Amino acid sequence: MDTQWRIHNNIVMYIKKQHKRRKIIVIGVFIALLMGNLVHAQSLLLDSTVKVGELPNGFRYFIKTNKHPEKRAVLYLANKVGSILEEEHERGLAHFIEHMNFKGTRHFPKNQLIDYLEKAGVRFGADLNAYTSYDETVYQLPLPTDDTELWKNGMQIMRDWAAEAVMDKTEFEKERGVILEEKRLQHNASGRMRDQYMPTVYNFSRYAERSPIGLEEVIAKADIAVLKNFYKEWYRPDLQALIVVGDIDVQQVEHQIKTLFSDLKPRGGTMPRPVYTIPLIDSTRFIQVKDREFSNHQIEIVYKRNATAMTRKEEFKEALVEDISNSLAAARIQEVMREGSKPYLGISIGAGAFVSNLGAFNVRIALTPDKWEEGFKAAWTEVERMVRYGFTADELQDVKDRLLARIALQEKEKDKIASTRLVEDYLEYFLKGAAYLSIDQRISLSRELLETIGLEDVQHFIKGYLEEKDRVILVLATDKPGNQLPGQAQVLDWMSAVEASEIKAYQQDRTTVTLLENFAGKGKVVQESKINDLGLTHWTLSNGANVYAKPTVFKNDEVLFTAFSKGGSSLYTDSDYYSTMNASALIMNSGVGNFTLSQLSQFLNAKAVQVMPYIGEREEGLNGSSNIRDLETGLGLVHLYMTESKLDTARFGLIMERSKTAMQNRADDPRRVFSDTVGNILGSYHFRRQPNSIATIEQIKADRVEAIFKERFANAGDFTFVFVGNFELDSLKQLVEKYIGSLPSDSAREVAKDLKIRVPEGKIRKDLNLGQGDKATVQLVYSASFPYDSNNSLYLEALKSAIDYRLIERLRKQESGVYSPMVQLTKSKHPTEFFAIVISFDCDPDRKEELIKAVQEELTKLKNHGILQEELVKFVAEEARAIELKEKSNPFWLSYLKGQLEKGEPLDEFSKYPQLLKEVDLTTVNKAVRALLKLDNEIIVTLSPDKD
Helix, strand or coil: CCCCCCCHHHHHHHHHHHHCCCCCCCCCHHHHHHHCCCCCCCCCCCCCCCEEEECCCCCEEEEEECCCCCCEEEEEEEECCCHHHCCHHHCCHHHHHHHHCCCCECCCCCCHHHHHHHHCCCCECCCEEEEECCCCEEEEEEEECCCHHHHHHHHHHHHHHHHCECCCHHHHHHHHHHHHHHHHCCCCHHHHHHHHHHHHHCCCCHHHHCCCCCCHHHHHHCCHHHHHHHHHHHCCHHHEEEEEEECCCHHHHHHHHHHHHCCCCCCCCCCCCCCCCCCCCCCEEEEEEEECCCCCCEEEEEEEEECCCCCCHHHHHHHHHHHHHHHHHHHHHHHHHHCCCCCCCEEEEEEEECCCCEEEEEEEEECCCCCHHHHHHHHHHHHHHHHHHCCCHHHHHHHHHHHHHHHHHHHHCHHHCCHHHHHHHHHHHHHHCCCCCCHHHHHHHHHHHHCCCCHHHHHHHHHHHHCCCCEEEEEEEECCCCCCCCCHHHHHHHHHHHHCCCCCCCCCCCCCCCCCCCCCCCCCEEEEEEEHHHCEEEEEECCCCEEEEEECCCCCCCEEEEEEEECHHHHCCHHHHHHHHHHHHHHHCCCECCECHHHHHHHCCCCCEEEEEEECCCEEEEEEEECCCCHHHHHHHHHHHHHCCCCCHHHHHHHHHHHHHHHHCCCCCHHHHHHHHHHHHHCCCCHHHCCCCHHHHHCCCHHHHHHHHHHHCCCHHHCEEEEEECCCHHHHHHHHHHHHCCCCCCCCCCCCCCCCCCCCCCEEEEEEECCCCCCEEEEEEEEEECCCCHHHHHHHHHHHHHHHHHHHHHHHHHCCCCCCCEEEEEEECCCCCEEEEEEEEEECHHHHHHHHHHHHHHHHHHHHHCCCHHHHHHHHHHHHHHHHHHCCCHHHHHHHHHHHHHHCCCCCHHHHHHHHHHHCCHHHHHHHHHHHCCCCCEEEEEEECCCC
């Protein structure tokens, strides 16, 4: 359970997920602070390395040189224009305009904009993107900077977006259907419930009535003249800014901005942009919401207060106190949940930005329908304990130590900050006034203020929020017969009873334990070889383990590692299957060696290291990450998991109990039934592909969990280890010899068994009619065997890319029938050479059949005529640009090397890929496409609402 959960994730974040259509990078709360998302300074100087300017027409710009990644830049066009500005007859038009800006501009009419950029390797959706929220609309364009013509045109596109969308009538009518399909995505339990409680949570303000997706009746009937009027009125230079960050020449970019944007003029007047807020109320509001497809039972309490952009040092400290408080509450709840059986399923506590002018503190308690009162009182006792006694000095020091360690890591990586993170800083400044500081300023200020924060600050923060008068209580539950929900008076009585009860202060076991006490084992490298073209070193250890090490400089203080061995659950009988597949999670929840789970958490508190063992169907292994300083600790953990793993039987019992309870209380969720059905069909209804249930949980046996885990990791000689990162080979070699070379081993070498689980051949169709709403879900699967090699893999990727283009063109642009069709490709070499193409989309139930037929028609065209030269050009351009980023990424190299070693493929295959791309020709690709695409192997599964 996410202990940092906040109610605005249910309300605000869904808008970003549905409407931003951009990659969202989630980072830790304090790292976000360091990156500037929460940093608002007093009279502190803004980062002087950012070039800031304002044109006479009011248009603003922010330019920053940043060489990570090299030869790349990101451009954001920010508009202080969102759904909050819409009048009743315009609800949804701000978002509609965002769509229309991709449908044609002055210099790129008739969809030429997307087509041009995709031919240059910039993919719509993945790279080229935009979002509309309540108060802003932001367009995002990442560009290579080593192509002068492409850069020039990219800047022109930003100018066109600012003022010169064509607003073609034909494209307007087509896009109307696409937006309605985007809105249809919200036709689920969460969406229906949100529509009910949003007005209450937003205090029945204008924000409650201005969801960016808008009203269906407005979208369906809006006149293009109204759209154009909104565009002219609000897309104007005094409400706009261009942000450019990357490997650029600042002076040159500034000159381009002045040339392109200086002549912008307000076309619809200069009416001041109104500012809307959510007024606070001096009372508690209450609402119950039920839905039969909602899987949880919970009570959420939201405390709201006014929040402003930070402009003073004191406000910076308040933000730091907020983050520390969130971390302390999360750690406390995590410990409480480990301590024994609870009458509730979990608690989430956290404060943060809410919406508009408000911040919020949210408490969410997950319950079972038979223990509303008992569960709530027990959970609220933990909240009251925090209010009454605060936290301990040890708890506070743990959090401070973690934050200081993260600050140190940020300091080491300050020259490797991604341009996308910096853009967000300047965007927040333009939109909300949140000041941007240099990384050095932020680090210095954070260290200074961290020393001044004490226990009283945290207790005052939490207590202050819980005394706020503007409070909302939400009771959310599954709508099942006989499910009686508590009313407002009941919940308030429960809270009062807890607050009047005797509660003891929190105590925590702080036993100090050594990781590997008196450890003296050591092995030896008995053979060493080099693969110079890859910068790769291979060691064979005296116990038979194989180690591959690739030093890099992509990050200043990052080491990633993995280990794997063939076997996995395939070596065990069906009766052991669920014990095997859950063994890793259960062992990790038990501690390791002399450590309990709590002691291990304390020991690793300020260390930047993580080790996670796993057991899959065909292999077992460990994945890990570390900074350079803590790498020895990481390898010590690897040694412990492989030699001194254990199962905490008390924790095992708790986890089984909670899992069964959660399973019992699940709603009849049609999406889950759909997913389970697809899994069963693709797995030929094999025992090991059945959906999770109480019956599968009951098959997990404690004695088998521990025994199987030990067996899987007993023989180090059957393991291969891979290290990638900024390490010295000699230092790593010593650690490898000490911790890996000393692991026990024998001469046995295992091979995973072929369980004969195959995707069935032929034509299969299954139609489900379940649930409410007005949305159909469709999934089509096409599969076949194929000779696994680098050429065929490339041809399949080209085919997948072409299908993607075709379905966007046909289903979205021509038919206006779906918002975003998804195409996925899976390839495997073992246990059999096989691939599957999975196509999925949501749509109007009444159009389901015609859209399935449209997909089949496009695939038939591909089968008979192959992909087009234009599609191949786009694919090659995108792949070539992607390679430039991949080859400078530690995660990529770790994944690539592991994959090649697992499959027994040449390690230098990637180095040949750019040349393979250059030489690929349409005739060869299409010959392969015709042979590979087997349309007779077609599985179709659909989910439509139950009309009865």
